[in-house]
Amino acid sequence: MQINKTKFTLVIMGPPYGSQSASSAFQFCKEAVENGHHIVGVFFYQHGVLNGNQLVSPTTDETNLPQHWAALAHKYKFPLEVCISAALRRGVVDQSEAQQLALTQFNLTTPFVLSGLGQLAELSAQCDRLVTF
Numbered sequence: 001m002q003i004n005k006t007k008f009t010l011v012i013m014g015p016p017y018g019s020q021s022a023s024s025a026f027q028f029c030k031e032a033v034e035n036g037h038h039i040v041g042v043f044f045y046q047h048g049v050l051n052g053n054q055l056v057s058p059t060t061d062e063t064n065l066p067q068h069w070a071a072l073a074h075k076y077k078f079p080l081e082v083c084i085s086a087a088l089r090r091g092v093v094d095q096s097e098a099q100q101l102a103l104t105q106f107n108l109t110t111p112f113v114l115s116g117l118g119q120l121a122e123l124s125a126q127c128d129r130l131v132t133f
Helices: 021-034 046-052 065-076 084-089 095-100 117-126
Strands: 007-012 038-044 080-083 112-115 129-132
Touching: 007 021, 007 046, 007 117, 021 038, 021 046, 021 065, 038 046, 038 065, 038 117, 046 065, 046 080, 046 084, 065 080, 065 112, 080 084, 080 117, 084 112, 112 117
Parallel strands: 007 038, 007 129, 038 080, 080 112
Antiparallel strands: none
């Protein structure tokens, strides 16, 4: 029996800690790719942009969700897009934005990248299912 493979885009609106949504999204994503489905991309929006913050430092008995997202995206070659407007409001910036804003530091970790809502439209146009967490 052949299983139909689905192309998913995920939208994460919850932070890495204090909410179950990012963790549930990660588990969904991991199961999907391990079962042969394709992730077109993951878009982090609202408080979800905090998943790309390299300064997140969970205690030793907690999972480092941002590191897990990075490893999974690297292994299965899908982008981790962070809404630039939501990120700037929450103090998450990449090196380029930090230079533009004359900030001395940046904290967006790789492979997360800043992008706009236009990228979310692109990701949703390329997928079979858009799933929001």
